Amino acid sequence: xxxxxxxxxxxxxxxxxxxxxxxxxxxxxxxxxxxxxxxxxxxxxxxxxxxxxxxxxxxxxxxxxxxxxxxxxxxxxxxxxxxxxxxxxxxxxxxxxxxxxxxxxxxxxxxxxxxxxxxxxxxxxxxxxxxxxxxxxxxxxxxxxxxxxxxxxxxxxxxxxxxxxxxxxxxxxxxxxxxxxxxxxxxxxxxxxxxxxxxxxxxxxxxxx
Amino acid sequence: xxxxxxxxxxxxxxxxxxxxxxxxxxxxxxxxxxxxxxxxxxxxxxxxxxxxxxxxxxxxxxxxxxxxxxxxxxxxxxxxxxxxxxxxxxxxxxxxxxxxxxxxxxxxxxxxxxxxxxxxxxxxxxxxxxxxxxxxxxxxxxxxxxxxxxxxxxxxxxxxxxxxxxxxxxxxxxxxxxxxxxxxxxxxxxxxxxxxxxxxxxxxxxxxxxxxxxxxxxxxxxxxxxxxxxxxxxxxxxxxxxxxxxxxxxxxxxxxxxxxxxxxxxxxxxxxxxxxxxxxxxxxxxxxxxxxxxxxxxxxxxxxxxxxxxxxxxxxxxxxxxxxxxxxxxxxxxxxxxxxxxxxxxxxxxxxxxxxxxxxxxxxxxxxxxxxxxxxxxxxxxxxxxxxxxxxxxxxxxxxxxxxxxxxxxxxxxxxxxxxxxxxxxxxxxxxxxxxxxxxxxxxxxxxxxxxxxxxxxxxxxxxxxxxxxxxxxxxxxxxxxxxxxxxxxxxxxxxxxxxxxxxxxxxxxxxxxxxxxxxxxxxxxxxxxxxxxxxxxxxxxxxxxxxxxxxxxxxxxxxxxxxxxxxxxxxxxxxxxxxxxxxxxxxxxxxxxxxxxx
Numbered sequence: 001x002x003x004x005x006x007x008x009x010x011x012x013x014x015x016x017x018x019x020x021x022x023x024x025x026x027x028x029x030x031x032x033x034x035x036x037x038x039x040x041x042x043x044x045x046x047x048x049x050x051x052x053x054x055x056x057x058x059x060x061x062x063x064x065x066x067x068x069x070x071x072x073x074x075x076x077x078x079x080x081x082x083x084x085x086x087x088x089x090x091x092x093x094x095x096x097x098x099x100x101x102x103x104x105x106x107x108x109x110x111x112x113x114x115x116x117x118x119x120x121x122x123x124x125x126x127x128x129x130x131x132x133x134x135x136x137x138x139x140x141x142x143x144x145x146x147x148x149x150x151x152x153x154x155x156x157x158x159x160x161x162x163x164x165x166x167x168x169x170x171x172x173x174x175x176x177x178x179x180x181x182x183x184x185x186x187x188x189x190x191x192x193x194x195x196x197x198x199x200x201x202x203x204x205x206x207x208x209x
Numbered sequence: 210x211x212x213x214x215x216x217x218x219x220x221x222x223x224x225x226x227x228x229x230x231x232x233x234x235x236x237x238x239x240x241x242x243x244x245x246x247x248x249x250x251x252x253x254x255x256x257x258x259x260x261x262x263x264x265x266x267x268x269x270x271x272x273x274x275x276x277x278x279x280x281x282x283x284x285x286x287x288x289x290x291x292x293x294x295x296x297x298x299x300x301x302x303x304x305x306x307x308x309x310x311x312x313x314x315x316x317x318x319x320x321x322x323x324x325x326x327x328x329x330x331x332x333x334x335x336x337x338x339x340x341x342x343x344x345x346x347x348x349x350x351x352x353x354x355x356x357x358x359x360x361x362x363x364x365x366x367x368x369x370x371x372x373x374x375x376x377x378x379x380x381x382x383x384x385x386x387x388x389x390x391x392x393x394x395x396x397x398x399x400x401x402x403x404x405x406x407x408x409x410x411x412x413x414x415x416x417x418x419x420x421x422x423x424x425x426x427x428x429x430x431x432x433x434x435x436x437x438x439x440x441x442x443x444x445x446x447x448x449x450x451x452x453x454x455x456x457x458x459x460x461x462x463x464x465x466x467x468x469x470x471x472x473x474x475x476x477x478x479x480x481x482x483x484x485x486x487x488x489x490x491x492x493x494x495x496x497x498x499x500x501x502x503x504x505x506x507x508x509x510x511x512x513x514x515x516x517x518x519x520x521x522x523x524x525x526x527x528x529x530x531x532x533x534x535x536x537x538x539x540x541x542x543x544x545x546x547x548x549x550x551x552x553x554x555x556x557x558x559x560x561x562x563x564x565x566x567x568x569x570x571x572x573x574x575x576x577x578x579x580x581x582x583x584x585x586x587x588x589x590x591x592x593x594x595x596x597x598x599x600x601x602x603x604x605x606x607x608x609x610x611x612x613x614x615x616x617x618x619x620x621x622x623x624x625x626x627x628x629x630x631x632x633x634x635x636x637x638x639x640x641x642x643x644x645x646x647x648x649x650x651x652x653x654x655x656x657x658x659x660x661x662x663x664x665x666x667x668x669x670x671x672x673x674x675x676x677x678x679x680x681x682x683x684x685x686x687x688x689x690x691x692x693x694x695x696x697x698x699x700x701x702x703x704x705x706x707x708x709x710x711x712x713x714x715x716x717x718x719x720x721x722x723x724x725x726x727x728x729x730x731x732x733x734x735x736x737x738x739x740x741x742x743x744x745x746x747x748x749x750x751x752x753x754x755x756x757x758x759x760x761x762x763x764x765x766x767x768x769x770x771x772x773x774x775x776x777x778x779x780x781x782x783x784x785x786x787x788x789x790x791x792x793x794x795x796x797x798x799x800x801x802x803x804x805x806x807x808x
Contacts (some may be wrong), residue, residue, distance in 0.1 A: 019606075022600070113605075
């Protein structure tokens with residue numbers, strides 16, 4: 001069985017609503033996984049593909065809003081689409097502030113839900129891609145030798161080869177060799193490319209230091 | 210009692226003629242007195258004797274009996290003379306005494322002072338029995354107990370002694386030899402002296418009484434003086450302590466004297482007082498004048514007036530509430546003293562109390578309003594959820610059908626399943642709506658006769674979905690013979706809705722196997738009893754008292770109003786909502802009284 005492209009998780013305590021949503025999402029060819037409660041969802045294993053969560057607010061046990069908070073606290077980044085039959089403004093604000101993709105009052109327009117799901121999956125896909133890129137970049141950066149890393153840092157800060165050579169007490173030619181090898185290892189096409197890469201590494205602290 | 214006065218002359222009280230004693234007649238020779246040659250009366254000597262008695266009375270009244278004995282001895286020229294008086298205790302004369310005692314004896318028998326004879330057996334008793342003078346010769350022949358009293362008696366003349374017309378004893382003269390014999394003159398002079406001594410004795414008693422009264426009175430006066438001294442000290446302390454305002458005043462309206470406390474109360478100073486500006490009439494606000502007039506009338510009638518609460522003007526024109534009590538000074542007729550207690554603090558405290566009560570009431574009203582709003586909101590949310598769930602399923606399934614039909618390939622089985630689901634959810638939604646309409650329709654009037662079982666059934670039907678959703682099973686034990694109660698159905702539904710919702714939440718959070726809720730109704734002495742028991746974790750005993758407080762909650766999303774509102778609803782129905790100790794889970798129960806007018 002081939003790995004699915006993406007999965008939509010649905011948590012609603014009403015089996016009737018759950019089935020209907022599954023049918024609807026099925027029409028656009030997405031795979032769906034259904035849960036009757038937050039606890040059931042938390043007990044399941046998350047696949048390594050783009051996912052999103054369609055979440056009812058009113059649930060037995062852990063409510064939708066509490067689940068959202070728990071996921072944020074655990075740094076599990078799943079785009080959430082809330083559905084509720086009695087949402088009010090403060091509740092909506094709270095959900096959106098905590099990073100919800102959308103907040104749909106029940107009964108919702110089918111297209112609204114499907115659009116929200118597409119948006120959410122896109123968001124998750126983007127996030128996953130960025131994360132993958134960053135991981136690769138970090139791996140490349142870590143493949144640099146200490147001297148190459150030192151040279152890259154000084155290059156990025158705007159120093160000329162001559163200045164770098166004076167700073168580290170070596171010949172300008174040696175600096176040039178370090179520099180071109182570093183560019184090669186980092187897969188940077190230009191100085192501007194290298195600067196962007198280093199900036200990205202600096203604003204996104206390593207997940208596993 | 211006789212024990213304490215025992216002497217060598219003490220005799221058995223009921224002594225009687227011993228075997229072999231001679232008869233009374235054989236020892237009497239009274240008639241001989243008239244036959245014997247009588248000496249002439251010596252009035253001069255008699256007068257001197259009377260004067261001696263008289264001066265005794267003035268100088269040392271207590272020795273009157275001894276003087277009498279001495280006088281008889283002197284006048285009759287006998288060997289021994291004395292008195293016998295009836296006594297009970299051997300010390301004081303007493304007409305009811307059971308024996309005679311000898312308070313005074315002159316002559317040879319003088320050492321026997323304090324001795325005596327029995328009342329009903331002896332020469333003195335014989336004299337009292339016959340109530341006349343008797344002359345005895347050798348009375349020891351009959352009364353053997355007199356044998357040891359020496360010297361022995363040759364002749365004894367006994368004359369009754371009267372006090373206040375009653376014979377209480379005898380006076381007697383004794384010859385221990387036949388040196389001379391008693392005659393009629395002796396009888397006369399002894400009777401005469403006896404009469405005088407009797408008067409003297411009565412006077413003496415009287416004087417003693419007076420003395421006693423005087424001393425009692427002096428004692429009482431001393432006590433009063435002591436008391437007054439203490440009181441004066443107390444009053445002085447009171448005045449100086451300046452806790453109580455004290456004023457001296459007269460009926461004309463002047464305040465002649467006042468202590469610091471009073472001046473502080475009305476905020477005048479000593480100079481104001483000295484100038485005569487401070488008058489109680491001008492300190493009195495107009496509406497209190499009537500009270501003053503009544504107090505003055507009381508004063509004139511009784512000398513005091515009952516304390517009453519009133520107000521005085523202070524110097525700055527503001528008023529000070531006081532308690533006033535007072536009295537006229539005895540004998541002055543015009544001047545009096547008054548005690549004034551500042552009630553400002555007390556009034557302030559009362560006002561504060563009233564104010565905080567008002568605030569509390571306002572707060573409670575706010576709370577009740579909030580409670581109603583919250584309860585309505587909660588109900589609205591429930592309804593929205595109940596209706597929206599099936600609607601959501603219907604709309605979503607409908608959309609699925611449309612999309613499937615629009616698409617190239619449509620699976621009839623899939624379509625049929627979706628349409629069946631639409632029909633089911635439509636029925637479900639309509640059921641919810643009709644139940645809600647039913648609830649609202651019944652809720653119009655405030656108080657109606659109702660069957661609590663119906664209310665329980667309505668609410669459990671409404672919550673049926675909650676039960677299945679939470680996988681909680683419901684058991685009911687509803688008594689069929691319940692009396693109808695007066696109540697507001699909507700409010701009582703709210704109470705049950707709240708209790709059962711709580712029970713469901715508690716049960717579904719429970720980790721143990723049983724997930725049941727038991728609702729019971731029963732008749733009880735007060736009316737109707739309803740119990741809601743869950744199989745949840747129960748309520749910690751230390752929280753049991755607090756769970757009915759507003760805003761108290763154990764739930765993350767709760768606002769803590771449900772039980773508080775339920776509690777007040779049941780109370781307005783005259784019943785009581787409480788938590789009952791239960792071996793497992795929580796057990797809430799409430800009672801509703803049967804109204805007298807409801808059959």
